[in-house]
Amino acid sequence: MDDIHLFLAHAIQLEREAARHYESLTEDMKTAGNTDVAEFFRKMAGFSRKHLAEAMERGGFRVVPELRPDQLRWPDGISPENAGWEGVDGFLDVLGALELALLAERRGHAFYAGIAAVSNNIKVKRMATEFAEEEAEHVAELEKLIDRVASA
Numbered sequence: 001m002d003d004i005h006l007f008l009a010h011a012i013q014l015e016r017e018a019a020r021h022y023e024s025l026t027e028d029m030k031t032a033g034n035t036d037v038a039e040f041f042r043k044m045a046g047f048s049r050k051h052l053a054e055a056m057e058r059g060g061f062r063v064v065p066e067l068r069p070d071q072l073r074w075p076d077g078i079s080p081e082n083a084g085w086e087g088v089d090g091f092l093d094v095l096g097a098l099e100l101a102l103l104a105e106r107r108g109h110a111f112y113a114g115i116a117a118v119s120n121n122i123k124v125k126r127m128a129t130e131f132a133e134e135e136a137e138h139v140a141e142l143e144k145l146i147d148r149v150a151s152a
Helices: 002-032 036-058 094-118 122-151
Strands: none
Touching: 002 036, 002 094, 002 122, 036 094, 036 122, 094 122
16 A cells, blocks of 8 residues: 555554444443453553644544445455454453454554554555554554453
8 A cells, every 4th residue: 555645544544443442442442341441452552642733633534434335445354353253242251352452452553563564655655664663552552451451
């Protein structure tokens, strides 16, 4: 992907979906009575909203761009943030919710890292690398939290 606006439109969609999923997981964890994990997911939703706003600003978008099906460049034909969400309901346990979030963050990282590796546009390459690094931080945070929850 060499077009900066197309890249940012994908990033915006990915982060918008991530924020919605984290908000849903926040509510699920509140319902489950796990306020610590609910707070973690609330914080992650905030990061996603922040990343979405940054991508909007960088692209000069005033409204969220909608990609036509022929413009989508998702691996496996599905947004990294939507993979694994089929059949998810409000009865997801804490570890299951964390593992679902980890899957999405790993896929988001792979998406951005893959673009950084192959793009011929230096701006896209730099921005994709930056976004991949942020996703890697989220992966690390989730892995630590999963270890704590699994050990408890």
